[in-house]
Amino acid sequence: MTRPSEVKPREGDLPAALYKDWQVGAEFPELAFTITPDIVNEYLSVVDGDPSNYRVDGRQAAPPNVLAVYMMAVMYRKYPPQQGGIMIGNTFNFYHPIWADEPTHVVGSGRLTDKYEKKGRKYICYQVDFHRADGTRLCSVSHTSAFAE
Template sequence: MTRPTDVKPREGEQPAALYKDWVVGAEFPPLPFTITRDVVQEYQSVVAADPANYVIKGRQAAPPNVVLVYMMAVMYRLYPPQQGGIMIGNTIEFHNPIWADEDTDVIGTGRVTEKFEKKGRKYICYDVDFKRPDGTRLVSCSHTSAFPE
């Protein structure tokens, strides 16, 4: 079982990446992890998800956003966390189910897509894709955060 805390560094554990360090087009190193049945059950209990809402053709699926707790860990592999970041928004696309009755190996990858300043704030945009090792896309996310400097 791979818990998000197993792969996500904490703020202050290493020198933080500052706005000036981010490079548009930079690719995040792949982050392999496993979403186990236990992770699915724990996630459902934490978010009060009703399993009845996630049945596909008679088979129990996980809430598709269960992978999003790993999203920032993908980015942190290249850009360690900086204190004071503010999540501005996400656009999420769900492509294929994560089944609740089996362990799912996942590889998270991504890239920096944009950085800009507006009204004194520094914004960073990046995309993260979650796929099975065979390349089947599970979830993709476009994320925007604002960071101090």
């Protein structure tokens, strides 16, 4: 079982990556972690989720957005967190269920896709992809954050 807090640094733990440090096209190192039935149950309790909403062909699946809590940890492996970031938006694409009754070994990877300035804010955009250890694609996320001057 890998809790997000075990793989995600907190703001201030490491020297922060500044806007000037971000390089479009930069790849994020892979992050391996395991989603277990305990994590699925904890996530359901935190989001007040109803497990009956997550059945696939009669089998209990995890809420697919359980991966959202690991998204920034993938990016932080290359660019440690800067205080004051504002999450602007995320677009999720889900491809395969995470089964709630078994451990799922996941590998996250990604890349910086864009950075730009607009109305006094600096924006970064990145993509994170999650696969099972066997290569089965689980989810992809396109993310945008902004940082004040």
